Amino acid sequence: xxxxxxxxxxxxxxxxxxxxxxxxxxxxxxxxxxxxxxxxxxxxxxxxxxxxxxxxxxxxxxxxxxxxxxxxxxxxxxxxxxxxxxxxxxxxxxxxxxxxxxxxxxxxxxxxxxxxxxxxxxxxxxxxxxxxxxxxxxxxxxxxxxxxxxxxxxxxxxxxxxxxxxxxxxxxxxxxxxxxxxxxxxxxxxxxxxxxxxxxxxxxxxxxxxxxxxxxxxxxxxxxxxxxxxxxxxxxxxxxxxxxxxxxxxxxxxxxxxxxxxxxxxxxxxxxxxxxxxxxxxxxxxxxxxxxxxxxxxxxxxxxxxxxxxxxxxxxxxxxxxxxxxxxxxxxxxxxxxxxxxxxxxxxxxxxxxxxxxxxxxxxxxxxxxx
Amino acid sequence: xxxxxxxxxxxxxxxxxxxxxxxxxxxxxxxxxxxxxxxxxxxxxxxxxxxxxxxxxxxxxxxxxxxxxxxxxxxxxxxxxxxxxxxxxxxxxxxxxxxxxxxxxxxxxxxxxxxxxxxxxxxxxxxxxxxxxxxxxxxxxxxxxxxxxxxxxxxxxxxxxxxxxxxxxxxxxxxxxxxxxxxxxxxxxxxxxxxxxxxxxxxxxxxxxxxxxxxxxxxxxxxxxxxxxxxxxxxxxxxxxxxxxxxxxxxxxxxxxxxxxxxxxxxxxxxxxxxxxxxxxxxxxxxxxxxxxxxxxxxxxxxxxxxxxxxxxxxxxxxxxxxxxxxxxxxxxxxxxxxxxxxxxxxxxxxxxxxxxxxxxxxxxxxxxxxxxxxxxxxxxxxxxxxxxxxxxxxxxxxxxxxxxxxxxxxxxxxxxxxxxxxxxxxxxxxxxxxxxxxxxxxxxxxxxxxxxxxxxxxxxxxxxxxxxxxxxxxxxxxxxxxxxxxxxxxx
Numbered sequence: 045x046x047x048x049x050x051x052x053x054x055x056x057x058x059x060x061x062x063x064x065x066x067x068x069x070x071x072x073x074x075x076x077x078x079x080x081x082x083x084x085x086x087x088x089x090x091x092x093x094x095x096x097x098x099x100x101x102x103x104x105x106x107x108x109x110x111x112x113x114x115x116x117x118x119x120x121x122x123x124x125x126x127x128x129x130x131x132x133x134x135x136x137x138x139x140x141x142x143x144x145x146x147x148x149x150x151x152x153x154x155x156x157x158x159x160x161x162x163x164x165x166x167x168x169x170x171x172x173x174x175x176x177x178x179x180x181x182x183x184x185x186x187x188x189x190x191x192x193x194x195x196x197x198x199x200x201x202x203x204x205x206x207x208x209x210x211x212x213x214x215x216x217x218x219x220x221x222x223x224x225x226x227x228x229x230x231x232x233x234x235x236x237x238x239x240x241x242x243x244x245x246x247x248x249x250x251x252x253x254x255x256x257x258x259x260x261x262x263x264x265x266x267x268x269x270x271x272x273x274x275x276x277x278x279x280x281x282x283x284x285x286x287x288x289x290x291x292x293x294x295x296x297x298x299x300x301x302x303x304x305x306x307x308x309x310x311x312x313x314x315x316x317x318x319x320x321x322x323x324x325x326x327x328x329x330x331x332x333x334x335x336x337x338x339x340x341x342x343x344x345x346x347x348x349x350x351x352x353x354x355x356x357x358x359x360x361x362x363x364x365x366x367x368x369x370x371x372x373x374x375x376x377x378x379x380x381x382x383x384x385x386x387x388x389x390x391x392x393x394x395x396x397x398x399x400x401x402x403x404x405x406x407x408x409x410x411x412x413x414x415x
Numbered sequence: 416x417x418x419x420x421x422x423x424x425x426x427x428x429x430x431x432x433x434x435x436x437x438x439x440x441x442x443x444x445x446x447x448x449x450x451x452x453x454x455x456x457x458x459x460x461x462x463x464x465x466x467x468x469x470x471x472x473x474x475x476x477x478x479x480x481x482x483x484x485x486x487x488x489x490x491x492x493x494x495x496x497x498x499x500x501x502x503x504x505x506x507x508x509x510x511x512x513x514x515x516x517x518x519x520x521x522x523x524x525x526x527x528x529x530x531x532x533x534x535x536x537x538x539x540x541x542x543x544x545x546x547x548x549x550x551x552x553x554x555x556x557x558x559x560x561x562x563x564x565x566x567x568x569x570x571x572x573x574x575x576x577x578x579x580x581x582x583x584x585x586x587x588x589x590x591x592x593x594x595x596x597x598x599x600x601x602x603x604x605x606x607x608x609x610x611x612x613x614x615x616x617x618x619x620x621x622x623x624x625x626x627x628x629x630x631x632x633x634x635x636x637x638x639x640x641x642x643x644x645x646x647x648x649x650x651x652x653x654x655x656x657x658x659x660x661x662x663x664x665x666x667x668x669x670x671x672x673x674x675x676x677x678x679x680x681x682x683x684x685x686x687x688x689x690x691x692x693x694x695x696x697x698x699x700x701x702x703x704x705x706x707x708x709x710x711x712x713x714x715x716x717x718x719x720x721x722x723x724x725x726x727x728x729x730x731x732x733x734x735x736x737x738x739x740x741x742x743x744x745x746x747x748x749x750x751x752x753x754x755x756x757x758x759x760x761x762x763x764x765x766x767x768x769x770x771x772x773x774x775x776x777x778x779x780x781x782x783x784x785x786x787x788x789x790x791x792x793x794x795x796x797x798x799x800x801x802x803x804x805x806x807x808x809x810x811x812x813x814x815x816x817x818x819x820x821x822x823x824x825x826x827x828x829x830x831x832x833x834x835x836x837x838x839x840x841x842x843x844x845x846x847x848x849x850x851x852x853x854x855x856x857x858x859x860x861x862x863x864x865x866x867x868x869x870x871x872x873x874x875x876x877x878x879x880x881x882x883x884x885x886x887x888x889x890x891x892x893x894x895x896x897x898x899x900x901x902x903x904x905x906x907x
Contacts, residue, residue: 109539135541143539149532152629153554162550163540214540 057120058218058250059085059108064117064127066103066274077103078114079274085218090244090251092261092282094297095271101254104271105222108252109141110134122217139167142211142249146223148203150195156206157182157191163214181209185239201232205239212243218250219243225260233257237264258298262286262356270294287326287363292402304400307351307367314397320371322351323381326390327364336387337368346372346380367394419605422593423586427609429503430585433575437510438568439651444511445518445567446560448474450548452519453526460534461544477516482574485513494716501702501709501718506575506583514571521563522556529555558625565621569614584703586610592678592705671700672878674867675710675722678703679840680748680895680903681865685723687894688885695885697878705823707776708733711868715739720873721882723747726863728801729778740871745883746864746906748895750839752779752786753853757832762790762854765833768814772828772835775819780804782863783836787815790855801862839902849902864906 066078077100085091095101106112108119110126119127124137142163150159157178164174182188185205195203204224211219221240225233241264243249253265261268261282268286269279272293278285289295311317327336337348352367370380384391448470454460455467480488486509493508494500529552537551553560576587586606594603672692676682685701692699702719704710710722711733725733727743734741757772759765771792773783781803788795794810795803805817820828825837826845839849849856857863867886869879885891892905 111535111538135543138539138541141539143536145532145536147532149530149536151533151551151555152530153557162537165550166537166540166542166546210536 056087057084058087058122059083059091059252060118060120061104061108062118062120064104064107064114064119066100066107066112067115077274078107081117081271081274081276083269083276083279085250085252087250088244088248089266090240090253090264092265092268093252093254093271094256094258094261094268095293096256096297099271100274101256101271102222103274105143105220105252105254109143109220110138139163139214140217142214142216142219144204144207144211144219144221144224146226148195148200148207148227150203150206150210152195155192155194156187156198159195159206160210160213162210167214169214177213181213185209199232200228201235204228204232204236208236208239208243212247212249216249218252221251221253221255223255223257224253225257226255233260234263240264256297258286270297287328287365304396307396308400311351311369311396317369317371319373320369321377322394322396323368323370323384324392324394325364325366325368325384326392327366328362328390329388334387336384336389339387340370340380340383343383344372344376344379346370346376348380419601422589422602423605423609426584426586426589426606429578429583430572430575430587430613433503433506433510433578433583433585434568434571437507437514437571437575438564439655440507440511441514441518441567441571442564443651444515445522448515448519449522449526450552452523453552454544454548460538460547474516474519477513478520480513482509482513483577485509486577490712490716494718499718500716501583501713503578503583503585505718506578506585510571510574510578513574514567517570518564518567521567522560525556525559525563526552528559558629561621561625561628565618565625568617568621572610572614572617586613588703592703671698672721672876672882673700673702673719674882675702675704675713675719675724677705677707677710677724677840679843680750680899681723681840683898684747684886684891684895688882688891691885691888691890692881695881697881699882711737711739711741714741714868714870717870720876721867721869721879723865723867725868726778726865728782728862730866730868732778741868742871742874743866743868744874744879745867745886747867747886748906749861749864749904750902751849751857751861751904752782752836752838752863753842753847753849753857754786754790754834754855755829755837755842755847755852756854757829757834759833762792765792765813765815768816769833770816770818770831772818772820772825772832772837774822774825774836774838776822777802777804779822779838780819782857782861784808784817786836786855786857789858839899843899843902848900850900 061081061083064078064081065076068075068077081104083091093101093104103112107114108121108126110119110129114127117127118125121137122140124140126134126137129137151162154162160178160181161174164177169177182191185208187202187205187209190198190202190206195206198206208219208224224240225236228236237260240251240253244251244264253260255261265282267280268282269276270285270291270293271277272291277291278289278294285294286298289298325336337350340346340348347370349369349371350366351369353365355362355364357363370377372380381391452467452470452474455463455470457464457467459467486506489509489512490500492512493505496508497504499505533555534547534551537547542550573587575583575585576591578585578588586609590603590606593599594606674685676685682701682703685699689699689701702713704713704724707725707729710719710724711730713719714722715737721744730741730743733739754762754771757770759769771787773780773787778801781799781801784793784795784803784805784807785800787793792813792815793808796807796809799807805819808817818832822838823841825835826841826847829835834854837847842849842852847853867879867883869876873879895903895905
């Protein structure tokens with residue numbers, strides 16, 4: 045199926061943000077929703093943007109689609125700076141953007157086919173060409189049987205499929221997806237995410253996925269940017285950000301952040317653990333399946349106490365994350381770390397009491413995770 | 416029963432015609448204003464805050480004018496559009512103009528309800544403001560707009576009841592004129608029942624249509640919007656044709672002789688003459704009015720050929736106050752004012768401080784005070800006559816309380832008064848027989864003969880001459896004497 049020419053040059057940027065800032069003014073007070081945001085989305089990739097609610101995700105998307113005008117900075121879509129455009133120039137540049145929303149926002153007065161035809165009608169495409177294109181999309185999205193149905197007759201997942209088809213109708217360069225799965229149940233979520241992956245792989249469309257759901261990022265994104273309080277605090281390939289998060293916001297979002305207040309509530313004070321080290325262990329690849337901890341207890345006198353553990357899948361391969369306390373004399377501790385290294389398990393030393401203090405500091409900025 | 420049907424038939428048609436045409440036009444006007452209000456609002460798709468404020472203010476002003484005032488205020492405009500300021504067609508103009516601001520607000524609310532996200536989606540698709548209106552706002556808001564229009568139509572039925580004031584007729588007018596003022600309880604009940612039925616049907620139809628549009632529409636076309644546009648356009652054109660036809664037919668009807676009257680006895684006397692005049696080739700059209708100002712204004716404006724409801728002193732004052740040049744061409748009858756019993760049964764029984772009702776319009780007030788004077792109840796200052804007011808009472812030995820009330824209201828107020836001076840036409844409506852029931856009756860040599868009046872340019876209209884002859888014929892004399900048992904006396 046070649047709906048669109050697949051021209052994947054992953055080095056070429058489709059969307060580029062240069063120090064974009066956005067201020068909201070209401071009454072006397074100003075609120076800075078975006079601060080000097082820089083971001084490059086490469087062609088044919090799925091770029092995730094993750095953050096808690098209030099972090100500025102939606103504002104960022106609205107600035108890219110020019111529903112909001114940034115106060116400073118450049119928004120380049122396919123090389124054209126939308127922030128400087130108005131009128132007909134802006135309208136035609138916007139046709140290079142497709143948008144999918146959390147609440148679908150389909151027209152209730154139009155059938156599925158009519159909804160998909162809307163962007164083409166707006167672009168002034170001829171009736172016969174519209175007919176052709178709509179048929180093509182209905183077929184690709186498996187919506188033929190629903191062509192004459194109205195949105196109110198469809199399930200949420202089906203409506204989102206229609207919305208994606210509509211967003212792609214006019215062959216945009218980039219698909220902006222604003223929390224596309226947040227209104228869906230978990231099963232439908234994975235179907236829609238799989239569909240987005242196919243859109244990237246088979247149609248070569250670049251996707252900007254805005255979400256607060258780590259699961260969505262983990263399953264389809266190539267790269268992810270972490271947004272907190274209007275700033276991008278971390279950006280990189282998904283596995284890197286996910287497994288070795290550098291910022292506290294990333295750790296909290298990713299959810300494998302250990303709740304240190306809970307851990308400390310049962311381990312007590314630092315003086316009670318003078319002979320202990322605390323390690324964050326990351327099992328990936330072959331090491332993920334070997335019995336490393338029992339190896340330690342067999343070969344050393346160290347005692348191992350598991351404080352927190354998680355096993356999951358990332359981009360089709362298994363991983364494990366663990367917080368352990370290794371208790372013993374200096375030799376036992378050192379040889380334990382050696383064994384971990386032998387088994388290809390990455391181990392980072394942590395100080396739970398320091399981590400807790402950091403989390404509390406960062407936590408005051410955090411505004412809670414969306415439901 | 417068949418009499419009732421005959422009475423109801425024409426007013427029902429008049430109401431339907433007035434309401435449907437004015438609904439159609441106000442829907443178009445309201446849609447234009449409603450759309451402009453929404454797109455020009457500060458966060459609208461074509462933001463223009465200054466224009467928005469101006470439009471909003473205009474709509475508010477339009478909505479705050481009481482309908483009856485609006486109807487009178489725009490008379491010149493009505494005449495320009497409808498060719499005449501009285502009649503069914505003329506009533507449609509103020510109905511439409513009165514409804515447009517109301518419909519505009521309702522439509523604005525319906526359009527505001529459209530999913531903001533769907534509008535933003537269309538903006539990102541690169542839609543122009545007009546495309547957003549056509550492809551998103553209107554189709555999405557259509558069910559809500561139909562519901563709004565249903566509400567507006569029901570309101571218009573209410574407004575149309577006031578169309579009687581400009582001779583538009585209709586059910587509401589029938590209920591007031593014939594039912595309330597004519598004491599025909601059966602007509603009042605039938606009219607109200609008919610109005611209730613009409614509104615029920617309308618509301619049901621509107622809800623049903625809105626629901627059908629909202630739920631699965633049967634069209635499997637790629638662009639269902641088109642069929643909808645075609646149908647609504649066809650409907651609008653149909654209503655437009657009906658409206659134009661209606662104006663046209665009213666303008667090109669063979670010219671009748673239009674005479675404005677009060678219903679009793681003027682209207683009844685003219686009805687008696689209608690067949691005879693028809694034989695003589697005069698199409699006498701009787702236009703009913705329930706007040707004393709509109710028949711003269713309509714005559715002066717050329718909407719009537721003559722009127723027959725007033726007496727000479729009233730006409731003189733009217734001409735002076737309004738700068739009109741209406742002239743009397745024939746005296747027809749005298750309706751003596753009478754003092755009718757309320758709580759007391761005889762003139763002698765009127766106690767000290769008794770409550771006496773009198774009409775509150777200046778002419779009838781003066782005349783009523785003169786009747787009370789000739790009845791020996793009070794004395795007016797020397798020299799005052801028809802312009803007398805309560806200030807001119809020189810002697811009031813019985814300390815009577817003179818209560819000034821609307822002339823038409825006096826019969827209904829009798830139970831609350833000791834006695835009242837009532838115009839004969841209103842006395843007749845509650846079955847009072849002036850010669851028999853009145854405590855005191857105005858002398859028959861009174862200057863208050865009711866007359867046929869016209870404008871100077873029509874004095875020599877041959878049709879008018881035929882009418883005058885018929886009014887003074889022996890047959891008419893006998894009709895008046897028999898019908899009103901001497902309470903209305905032929906003036907010649």
